[in-house]
Amino acid sequence: MGASLPPKEANLFKLIVKSYETKQYKKGLKAADAILKKFPDHGETLSMKGLTLNCMDRKSEAYELVRQGLKSDLKSHVCWHVYGLLYRSDREYREAIKCYRNALKIDPDNIEILRDLSLLQAQMRDLTGFVETRQQLLTLKPNHRMNWIGFSVAHHLNSNASKAVEILEAYEGTLEDDYPPDNERCEHGEMLLYKISLLEECRFLERALEELRKKESKIVDKLAFKEQEVSLLVKLGHLEEGEALYRTLLSMNPDNYRYYEGLQKCVGLYLEDGQYSHEQIDQLDSLYKTLALQYKWSSAVKRIPLDFLQGDKFREAADNYIRPLLTKGVPSLFSDLSSLYNHPGKADILEQLILELEHSIRMSCQYPGRVEKEPPSTLMWTLFLLAQHYDRRGQYEIALSKIDEAIEHTPTVIDLYSVKSRILKHAGDLVAAAAFADEARCMDLADRYVNSECVKRMLQADQVTLAEKTAVLFTKDGDQHNNLHDMQCMWYELASGESYFRQGDLGRALKKFLAVEKHYADITEDQFDFHSYCLRKMTLRTYVEMLKFQDQLHSHAYFHKAAAGAIRCYIKLHDSPPKSTTDEDENMSKLLPSQKKKMRQKQRKAERAKKEAEEKNEELSASGASKSGKRHVKPVDPDPNGEKLLQVEDPLSEATKYLKLLQKNSPDSLETHLLSFELYTRKQKILLAFQAVKQLLRLDAEHPDSHRCLIKFFHKVGSINAPVTDSEKLIWSVLEAERPYISQLHEKSLFEANNSFLEKHKDSLMHQAAFAEILNILDSDRKSEAVKFIEESTNNIVPRNGALGPIREWKLKDCIAVHKLLGTVLADQDAALRWKVRCAEYFPYSTYFEGSHSSASPNSVFNQLRKNSENESSNHSGGSQNVSSIKSNGKLEAFKDLNI
Amino acid sequence: MGAGREVSISLDGVRDKNLMQLKKLNLALFPVRYNDKYYDDALASGEFTKLAYFSDICVGAIACRLEKKEGGGQFRVYIMTLGVLAPYRGLGIGTKLLNHVLDLCSKENFSEVYLHVQTNNEDAINFYKKFGFEITETIQNYYTNITPPDCYVLTKYTVQSTSKK
Structure with a gap:
């Protein structure tokens, strides 16, 4: 490095490198300039100066200098290495790898470059390359532990676990018997556990167990040791030993559900589906009764039997489980129990049981059959539980009366308001739900959870501005809701995006959805540092697990939602592009001259203001950057409202990018293929649309949307003229060949297929709606028949014994969808209105249908209360008054008051 | 469970962040809406205003105002x-709650605690008498819209302040 320079400058060059490593960029810059004064074409110095400037946020100069440096000295590995580092800092990993490879051509044994290259290969999952590079590193420096480990991990990642084991054993062979020294016991233990997990992965179970026991004294993580041991024992079928070990583990942590599950497996009492025979249930019951005696403080041991017990035994166990928790006041009790509602019959038993508790406490302040008095809060918690119970069963009216009674009893408990908000949301009154969530929030301004919950409800009610203001209460001062982005607050961005989408603000919606997509890119990026860190720290099991997680990252639900949201925005943008300027001119021409003038003035003013603001921003960022090179300047978002996002050339091809990610990562989601169908139909890509249809049929052929797509597709294809070009002919022949394999269409006309679909699902509203919609598409003359058909459907009571109470079948969201179908697709406003009136009866709390109890109705309780409270507060603005007295059982306590 | 049914009662101060708890209590307990000054005074009184928690549920409160006595640095405590x-x-x-305030008064050497109570509120009057309060004054037509409109002033004089330590 710097070899071609005279001694003085060579020393300066070393100083540049050192300054770069120690982040003293100004110093480095000075040294570089000093060399360049004498040797203006010295390539390596130019490169290093560029690299230094890159760290001072002067990107374009950096690239220029580094390229110039490389040009002056193509044979320098330093210049290539620096070029690679520059690309790496911009996440251009493929380019960076090329640069490193060039550098290595010049200096093949450069350890630093090899190491950097290996990190990039791991990041990019260039696994064969990673193995090679790691091998080279090990060959060059076999006395470094990290090189052995890196080589082994590389093989493991490259699906060669047995080779990875061999390498680790070879590495162990290089160690002394008394290894490790005290300060490396943890790392060594981790390495051993990693090796054993590799053996397990290779199904060398006996060897793994033997090795594990042999090295027991060297493994520091005793819990991981036991868990690994028990896993091997079970896989080897040593169930008795396994049982004993699970019992040991349970005595260490009697609330770990996996240990209970393992124990059940060992004693032959475990079924994946939970459908145990009577005999098995009895055995399980007695097993857990013994365990409960041993682990008195475990809640898992009391809770698990509720899953398998049935009938009276379930009732008794549930009773015993619930009582102490109501006495203690455990707000999460309902969510603890909520999975039981999916078991047939249990919801009814729970209802009976809790109602009896409620009755008894109301009458005597005691549980049935007990003499102890319950504390006063028990009644409130019982009502709280009942409210959630009825909410879960869809009986919102009763749920609300219970929660109101609880609030009356103890108006200071925040959870009560949160639950009331949730019930209202389920019942369809999003505005009132947001109002009560806000009330909950106000009761503890230091609680981020209630704040977040409130923000979410506000967004669901499309109160975006208010939501933003509320969310900002918990961000760092000053940088407002950008901070939510920096904190990767994805639930917020998704909810906000959905809300903007509902309101038709596609720019802002896209902005939010794409922000989430960006977070996922950042999370992928974040693994980079761990490639070196984990090898050094030997947290190998976790490291490999993390890499596997990263490989699955984009299948996460939030990403799915964001991508689907973005695709929907682009589709909508394609269907109704934003008004072009010519449209605006047309609008203008309709105005009176004076109005025109005003409007123009306004526009001009707005433009001027915008320009000024932009200039200011530029100034700001420019001055920030030049002043102190290092200081991090917050980049100003040049497009805060997503207006630029709306100006894409071809929204559908943008959408395709995200669709491909969904197809790759969420291939089993119906939504993925519905979007794919919508997109490719618009792009006239017949075969791709057909593929989407086939995927839908594969996932759920009976779903109304699958049916819709299937028939729409063949209807559309049938209406296109006979094929002319070769490619059209090819497409036709493919469809021709495929159609007989689609059972729904087998030897049937589309009408017949539609009829037989209906026949299968006569009692379902959404299937009926799909039938009607398709009927109208196939023959628009039968539209009134379609409308009539929907209107004649009946809303029956749901069958009992399930989670739901005695309520009607139709769901609010389905009825809303049907209303939209009537109003837009079938375009029958009278029918839509009739539907609305009818649904307002079914859903009295729904704001969409303007039900009589919803906040959309002026006479609703909610609006009455609002008015009252407004009046009251104005009344009391000043005066003096009064008192109240209250007495209690025997003793007294009280009140009083006074004037101010 | 069973025997150990005593639930712990704890006190906590009132701050901006939980002021709503006091408001909710007052809304449930008293037929008046208090104005902002009441809450400002309560916050300003510091330790003299407390919320009572029954196993983590806020169920009661005492709110006081510290008043400067005429002509002197001495404070007296008014229970709002x-x-x-x-x-x-x-x-x-x-x-x-009341004991907390009385203890605090003697600690701080505040010699006078007083409050208003409606003349027919015998339970309250008896309650305060147990703690050494006495009727020191009757104010006619103190209240505007409840009957009887008269109130007593109940006062308790605590330690004779030998102020300097």
Whole structure:
């Protein structure tokens, strides 16, 4: 490095490198300039100066200098290495790898470059390359532990676990018997556990167990040791030993559900589906009764039997489980129990049981059959539980009366308001739900959870501005809701995006959805540092697990939602592009001259203001950057409202990018293929649309949307003229060949297929709606028949014994969808209105249908209360008054008051 | 469970962040809406205003105002409100709240605590008498819209301040 320079400058060059490593960029810059004064074409110095400037946020100069440096000295590995580092800092990993490879051509044994290259290969999952590079590193420096480990991990990642084991054993062979020294016991233990997990992965179970026991004294993580041991024992079928070990583990942590599950497996009492025979249930019951005696403080041991017990035994166990928790006041009790509602019959038993508790406490302040008095809060918690119970069963009216009674009893408990908000949301009154969530929030301004919950409800009610203001209460001062982005607050961005989408603000919606997509890119990026860190720290099991997680990252639900949201925005943008300027001119021409003038003035003013603001921003960022090179300047978002996002050339091809990610990562989601169908139909890509249809049929052929797509597709294809070009002919022949394999269409006309679909699902509203919609598409003359058909459907009571109470079948969201179908697709406003009136009866709390109890109705309780409270507060603005007295059982306590 | 049914009662201060708890209590306990000055005074009184918690549920409060006595640096304490939610009465929570304030007065050498009470509110009057309060004055037509409109002033004089330590 710097070899071609005279001694003085060579020393300066070393100083540049050192300054770069120690982040003293100004110093480095000075040294570089000093060399360049004498040797203006010295390539390596130019490169290093560029690299230094890159760290001072002067990107374009950096690239220029580094390229110039490389040009002056193509044979320098330093210049290539620096070029690679520059690309790496911009996440251009493929380019960076090329640069490193060039550098290595010049200096093949450069350890630093090899190491950097290996990190990039791991990041990019260039696994064969990673193995090679790691091998080279090990060959060059076999006395470094990290090189052995890196080589082994590389093989493991490259699906060669047995080779990875061999390498680790070879590495162990290089160690002394008394290894490790005290300060490396943890790392060594981790390495051993990693090796054993590799053996397990290779199904060398006996060897793994033997090795594990042999090295027991060297493994520091005793819990991981036991868990690994028990896993091997079970896989080897040593169930008795396994049982004993699970019992040991349970005595260490009697609330770990996996240990209970393992124990059940060992004693032959475990079924994946939970459908145990009577005999098995009895055995399980007695097993857990013994365990409960041993682990008195475990809640898992009391809770698990509720899953398998049935009938009276379930009732008794549930009773015993619930009582102490109501006495203690455990707000999460309902969510603890909520999975039981999916078991047939249990919801009814729970209802009976809790109602009896409620009755008894109301009458005597005691549980049935007990003499102890319950504390006063028990009644409130019982009502709280009942409210959630009825909410879960869809009986919102009763749920609300219970929660109101609880609030009356103890108006200071925040959870009560949160639950009331949730019930209202389920019942369809999003505005009132947001109002009560806000009330909950106000009761503890230091609680981020209630704040977040409130923000979410506000967004669901499309109160975006208010939501933003509320969310900002918990961000760092000053940088407002950008901070939510920096904190990767994805639930917020998704909810906000959905809300903007509902309101038709596609720019802002896209902005939010794409922000989430960006977070996922950042999370992928974040693994980079761990490639070196984990090898050094030997947290190998976790490291490999993390890499596997990263490989699955984009299948996460939030990403799915964001991508689907973005695709929907682009589709909508394609269907109704934003008004072009010519449209605006047309609008203008309709105005009176004076109005025109005003409007123009306004526009001009707005433009001027915008320009000024932009200039200011530029100034700001420019001055920030030049002043102190290092200081991090917050980049100003040049497009805060997503207006630029709306100006894409071809929204559908943008959408395709995200669709491909969904197809790759969420291939089993119906939504993925519905979007794919919508997109490719618009792009006239017949075969791709057909593929989407086939995927839908594969996932759920009976779903109304699958049916819709299937028939729409063949209807559309049938209406296109006979094929002319070769490619059209090819497409036709493919469809021709495929159609007989689609059972729904087998030897049937589309009408017949539609009829037989209906026949299968006569009692379902959404299937009926799909039938009607398709009927109208196939023959628009039968539209009134379609409308009539929907209107004649009946809303029956749901069958009992399930989670739901005695309520009607139709769901609010389905009825809303049907209303939209009537109003837009079938375009029958009278029918839509009739539907609305009818649904307002079914859903009295729904704001969409303007039900009589919803906040959309002026006479609703909610609006009455609002008015009252407004009046009251104005009344009391000043005066003096009064008192109240209250007495209690025997003793007294009280009140009083006074004037101010 | 079983035997150990005593639930702990704890006191906590009032701050901006939980002021709503006091508001909710007052809304439930008293037929008046208090104005901002009441809450400002309560916050300003510091330790003299407390919320009472019954196993983590806020069920009662005492709110005081510190008043400067005429001509002197001495303070006296005016109890603006003291109340406990109906279901939670009879558990000693009011006593605990009042004792807290009285203890604080003697610690701080505040010699006078007083309050207003409606003349027919015998339970309240008896309650305060147990703690050494006495009727020191009757004010006619103190209240505007409740009957009787008259109130007593109840006062308790604590330690004779030998102020300097």
